Amino acid sequence: MEPVICIPARGKRARRKPEYIPADPLLTAAEAAAERGQALSTFWRDVAAGRVPAAFYVSPRCPRWRRSELRAALEACRAAPTGAA
Numbered sequence: 001m002e003p004v005i006c007i008p009a010r011g012k013r014a015r016r017k018p019e020y021i022p023a024d025p026l027l028t029a030a031e032a033a034a035e036r037g038q039a040l041s042t043f044w045r046d047v048a049a050g051r052v053p054a055a056f057y058v059s060p061r062c063p064r065w066r067r068s069e070l071r072a073a074l075e076a077c078r079a080a081p082t083g084a085a
Contacts, residue, residue, distance in 0.1 A: 026056065026064035035070055051077065 027035060032052075033043035046052045053073050055063030 024066055024068045026058065027067055027070070029063060029065075032065045032070055035067060036074055 029043060030040055033040045036043060036046075036052075038046070043052065047055070051073070053065060053069040055065055058064055
């Protein structure tokens with residue numbers, strides 16, 4: 001049997017789908033902002049204000065957030081009262 005060779009389209013790299021997708025992945029800042037439905041600048045503002053859980057640094061300058069922690073924080077914000085009348 002001959003090996004199969006995949007030749008990507010001009011100027012594009014072939015992208016493989018991961019074989020294993022974890023149940024609770026670590027998300028980049030851009031992915032975490034998209035998960036929360038926010039702009040990236042708003043996400044970083046929430047990080048500075050403490051409304052988002054602390055980042056997990058896989059290496060220097062590479063913060064990551066667990067998807068489950070982001071979802072839990074978002075639900076906590078939705079459930080919290082907005083203010084006393």
